[in-house]
Ligand SMILES: Nc1ncnc2c1ncn2[C@@H]1O[C@H](COP(=O)(O)OP(=O)(O)OP(=O)(O)O)[C@@H](O)[C@H]1O
């Protein structure tokens with residue numbers, strides 16, 4: 001039995017302010033950084049040096065900064081969509097697969113559609129949005145109609161998507177010009193996304209992410225549909241009572257969430273690689289990292305701009321420690337795991353506060 | 364209780380202050396509870412009763428003031444500490460895990476015996492002993508979701524007793540109970556007191572205060588205004604102390620102006636949550652300008668009837684015709700759009716979204732209307748004005764209309780639901796326990812509003828276990844038993860004995876009216 005000493009008091013916070021939430025989140029991240037520092041020490045690298053290198057690598061140069069933003073883009077686009085799914089209390093763990101399906105359809109359009117050049121990129125975005133949305137709707141309908149667990153269905157569909165990509169690049173879409181490597185052919189240049197001068201920042205995707213954050217913030221806060229999404233997410237029984245169709249709202253949320261994940265896929269194949277290749281090289285766990293991004297933003301689409309940038313820095317940090325310190329890129333996953341860990345732990349502090357013996361002795 | 368010095372004190376609260384953003388819930392409250400007494404806390408909705416008891420139970424920390432237990436100053440940093448001090452609490456809304464069994468719920472959070480495995484043999488022995496001693500009969504292996512509300516409450520009491528509570532706080536325990544269950548509860552409380560426990564009891568029903576308590580403390584707007592010995596006081600005095608002015612216990616009821624038939628229910632059948640028949644061929648009619656009370660022991664299909672009529676539950680057979688529509692074929696939304704208002708049984712779980720604001724909850728049903736929504740965008744100004752109106756008219760006490768509903772007191776949440784459902788001009792109102800958790804003043808006010816809706820021409824189906832309420836405002840009373848209509852009588856011609864027999868299922872009216 002845990003005994004609480006009399007000088008520590010725990011009580012429910014009436015309604016935590018935005019600043020409280022912000023401060024607690026910052027503390028959670030700092031704690032994660034401190035614990036992650038221990039891992040650097042295990043590798044024999046001073047944590048201070050490692051963090052110094054990461055900050056230099058992420059902000060110190062134009063290249064560093066633009067690479068950070070490049071990493072941020074898919075996290076932003078997916079994260080913004082995930083906030084909507086999470087608001088509707090739909091646990092979309094499947095953004096990774098939705099991203100891959102978007103990448104597949106975009107690649108198909110780029111390579112085989114024969115559309116006139118100016119239509120190519122718009123068609124790729126639309127197709128990818130539709131593909132991601134379709135990949136997301138299935139679990140939404142299964143949950144709403146049959147009560148099948150969304151975490152499991154969305155997660156399993158990730159593996160299906162991974163194998164679809166494998167099959168395509170090893171089979172029917174294997175590029176004749178690629179000398180037996182498991183890639184498709186390179187896209188025609190008309191299907192390359194426009195870049196910010198001399199960088200690898202693919203502009204249309206970034207623009208969609210930023211606009212998405214603004215629009216969805218407005219939609220959730222101010223519109224009728226946003227109201228319905230919030231009611232369904234906060235109390236499904238009240239939604240039913242108010243005559244709001246949970247099926248409709250869940251499907252809509254997954255169209256947005258899955259669709260945006262699909263769009264992120266376009267950015268990766270048409271902005272970075274210019275071909276469809278190994279799923280792990282395309283997705284890089286963006287779909288999973290974006291879950292943390294959305295949660296850290298407390299399901300607020302605008303805050304995702306900030307949190308996706310933070311995780312852009314962390315992913316860029318992975319490059320840096322690989323190149324300059326010779327440590328494995330996978331340490332990034334340790335980071336992400338720790339941040340998620342402390343974040344979930346901090347939820348308690350958002351709902352409850354601890355007071356230290358503040359009751360005055362009056363007698 | 365002539366002199367306080369001669370009686371050992373159980374609890375003494377002195378100068379307790381508790382502030383929430385925008386409200387002072389407790390403003391220097393002092394309270395003395397003697398050992399072995401039943402002490403009632405009385406006060407209007409939002410007076411600060413629940414807050415005060417949550418402080419005693421360690422859920423909130425006071426901003427100022429002191430707590431003495433058996434004469435010694437103590438701090439109660441958490442509910443666990445309260446339990447260590449042998450203080451137990453049965454909350455206004457239960458805290459049980461529905462999918463677990465009774466005994467699992469009872470040992471939840473305790474470190475019983477040794478090792479990682481739960482051993483229920485000892486638990487069962489102790490439970491059986493407690494149950495026998497205090498008349499708290501429940502099957503320890505039954506799952507919580509299978510129990511009635513009254514049985515769940517017994518589990519909550521057993522949970523506290525199992526933890527050796529000798530001070531038991533009960534927050535509005537009777538508002539969810541049937542009259543029979545209330546009697547049983549009072550029996551239990553008396554044996555508990557005989558066994559040396561001290562009980563603090565919150566209620567809005569003055570009859571109960573008079574029946575069960577030794578002393579009463581009245582709270583008004585966060586302050587303790589008086590403590591009186593029950594046998595030296597009266598209902599009228601208590602009401603005056605509570606409200607600060609004289610209260611009339613009578614609602615003016617004009618003879619009904621019956622309009623045309625608005626609802627025709629025929630051979631209605633439906634299942635309950637467990638898939639068993641709950642409605643078994645109900646038929647009745649309702650006219651505009653009429654209140655039809657539904658009397659019955661809870662769990663006889665009232666809840667399912669209200670859900671079927673509002674589109675929240677499917678009928679398996681039969682029809683319910685409202686105007687040109689069969690309600691059994693309509694969605695909840697269509698039914699609401701037809702002008703059907705619904706005050707649901709479970710206001711927090713179903714009737715509101717606790718994390719959303721007062722303003723948003725007040726438009727939960729009408730957010731799609733032209734008034735609140737233009738070009739798919741919600742009109743916040745209109746919602747705000749609507750909220751201000753409702754807050755004023757229904758005296759909802761909330762710091763402002765952006766406060767989350769979950770922060771309101773129980774009675775104020777009920778007022779909010781009523782404001783939303785009764786403010787328009789509904790054609791047909793399904794009101795389940797509309798005065799649940801309301802203080803004396805608000806109860807009368809709601810009855811007045813219901814009668815006003817009836818006089819305006821609405822048809823009202825009033826579901827309540829409170830027979831006084833049913834007979835006070837209904838025009839006709841339908842007695843329900845096991846999902847069937849046992850009879851329908853005019854309220855003023857009712858023979859209470861006959862009604863009792865019908866509620867028990869042992870008598871059925873021969874002729875349909
Ligand atoms: N967690 C909270 N956050 C903010 N305000 C609160 C909170 N809990 C209670 N209040 C406010 O404190 C006041 C007292 O509430 P309390 O629940 O103690 O009233 P009550 O006497 O139990 O009323 P009722 O009879 O309606 O249950 C109310 O105005 C309520 O809105």
Ligand SMILES: [Mg+2]
Nearest residue numbers: 412413772773
């Ligand atoms: Mg209360």
